[in-house]
Amino acid sequence: xxxxxSRLRALAxxxxxxxxxxxxxxxxxxxxxxxxxxxxxxxxxxxxxYPTVRSAWNMALxxxxxxxxxxxxxxxxxxxxxxxxxxxxFADFLGRELGDRYIVINLAMRGGDVVGMAMFIAEALxxxxxxxxxxADVFASGLNPLGENPHYTYMYWQYRTETFYxxxxxxxxxxxxxxxxxxxxxxxxxxVLRFNxxxxxxxxxxxxxxxxxxxxxxWRPRDQYADNExxxxxxGNYVNINRSASLAIVNSMAKAPTESEWExxxxxxxxxxxxxxxxxxxxVLCRKTPYVTKLMSPEAQAELAGIYAEAPxxxxxxxxxxxxxxxxxxxxxxVDTTHLSSLGAQKFAREMAPMIKMxxxxx
Amino acid sequence: xxxxxxxxVAAGFVFGVLGHYYLYRVGLPIVPFIYQAF
Numbered sequence: 001x002x003x004x005x006s007r008l009r010a011l012a013x014x015x016x017x018x019x020x021x022x023x024x025x026x027x028x029x030x031x032x033x034x035x036x037x038x039x040x041x042x043x044x045x046x047x048x049x050y051p052t053v054r055s056a057w058n059m060a061l062x063x064x065x066x067x068x069x070x071x072x073x074x075x076x077x078x079x080x081x082x083x084x085x086x087x088x089x090f091a092d093f094l095g096r097e098l099g100d101r102y103i104v105i106n107l108a109m110r111g112g113d114v115v116g117m118a119m120f121i122a123e124a125l126x127x128x129x130x131x132x133x134x135x136a137d138v139f140a141s142g143l144n145p146l147g148e149n150p151h152y153t154y155m156y157w158q159y160r161t162e163t164f165y166x167x168x169x170x171x172x173x174x175x176x177x178x179x180x181x182x183x184x185x186x187x188x189x190x191x192v193l194r195f196n197x198x199x200x201x202x203x204x205x206x207x208x209x210x211x212x213x214x215x216x217x218x219w220r221p222r223d224q225y226a227d228n229e230x231x232x233x234x235x236g237n238y239v240n241i242n243r244s245a246s247l248a249i250v251n252s253m254a255k256a257p258t259e260s261e262w263e264x265x266x267x268x269x270x271x272x273x274x275x276x277x278x279x280x281x282x283x284v285l286c287r288k289t290p291y292v293t294k295l296m297s298p299e300a301q302a303e304l305a306g307i308y309a310e311a312p313x314x315x316x317x318x319x320x321x322x323x324x325x326x327x328x329x330x331x332x333x334x335v336d337t338t339h340l341s342s343l344g345a346q347k348f349a350r351e352m353a354p355m356i357k358m359x360x361x362x363x
Numbered sequence: 364x365x366x367x368x369x370x371x372v373a374a375g376f377v378f379g380v381l382g383h384y385y386l387y388r389v390g391l392p393i394v395p396f397i398y399q400a401f
Contacts, residue, residue: 007368010368010372013375015379016379017372018379019379022379182391185391189391193386198387199387210388
């Protein structure tokens with residue numbers, strides 16, 4: 001029989017080899033998100049898949065071309081393209097409008113905002129010498145330099161540990177003032193042990209290990225799930241809309257910020273987007289559907305129009321291009337209060353493409 | 364005797380892999396509390 005000291009030693013050696021081997025493998029795995037369309041339902045936190053910043057970075061690097069302009073689409077579900085089937089989304093139309101001297105990558109996330117995976121990838125590409133245009137949607141409200149959605153803040157802490165990380169003073173100062181959280185700690189630990197990278201890689205490419213009731217056959221690797229965004233059928237838009245709730249939302253937006261509130265808003269824009277990215281950043285204010293806004297009182301409509309008119313001026317004061325491209329859209333251009341249909345997405349792309357080209361990119 | 368030890372090494376290896384997976388799946392939620400307590 002073997003004495004207990006030898007047994008413990010053997011157990012410890014085995015555990016160290018197992019744990020250490022996984023960590024080393026986590027450093028080495030060739031993570032990527034290809035085949036990538038956008039962060040659809042099955043490759044996003046909705047179904048317990050938390051994409052690593054490194055996988056998105058490797059994917060973007062794989063597509064990047066120094067002889068072309070990279071257009072990185074960030075922001076929320078509006079630019080992500082809810083209500084737009086893959087191939088007929090805003091980013092797809094934009095790519096076609098811009099032509100082959102531009103590469104468009106849609107890294108927007110449902111519930112996301114200006115800060116997030118897209119901005120981190122854009123600023124890192126820019127720092128690596130690529131010609132980059134960044135765009136994300138906003139309203140006349142402040143931005144959190146680490147991102148507003150708590151499900152996505154892990155990205156910031158993870159990005160901060162990566163080799164391609166680009167420090168941006170105001171953001172890092174803001175981050176350092178935050179309370180110590182597990183997300184922050186976990187990402188510091190991950191920088192050494194690479195558990196997120198290894199298990200995400202295996203889950204994307206070979207087998208997924210976390211049960212999700214929303215992912216049929218949850219064990220299937222996530223690269224096998226198709227982008228399941230779909231077009232609304234004709235007449236399908238607004239079927240489930242709650243008119244009074246939607247009207248309440250747009251009415252709550254129709255309160256023009258005071259001068260001091262505008263200053264706070266633009267100060268947050270200023271400290272959120274890195275200086276390197278500002279000159280080629282579009283902050284897009286996409287209006288809500290006229291299907292709902294036409295129900296507003298004339299005074300409220302005028303107040304809201306005033307905000308859309310003021311925002312571009314405020315954006316230009318902080319060195320960015322705040323734009324209002326959905327001015328003349330009609331009800332058919334939306335599928336609900338906020339999101340554009342494929343029809344609207346095409347119009348939106350036609351509005352944005354000339355503005356992007358005017359920046360002088362498209363080598 | 365060597366077979367026994369190899370069995371323990373193999374069991375330890377499985378624990379090591381599971382420990383790594385635990386960090387991915389669960390993390391260490393207790394750590395910030397300890398940090399704040401001190």
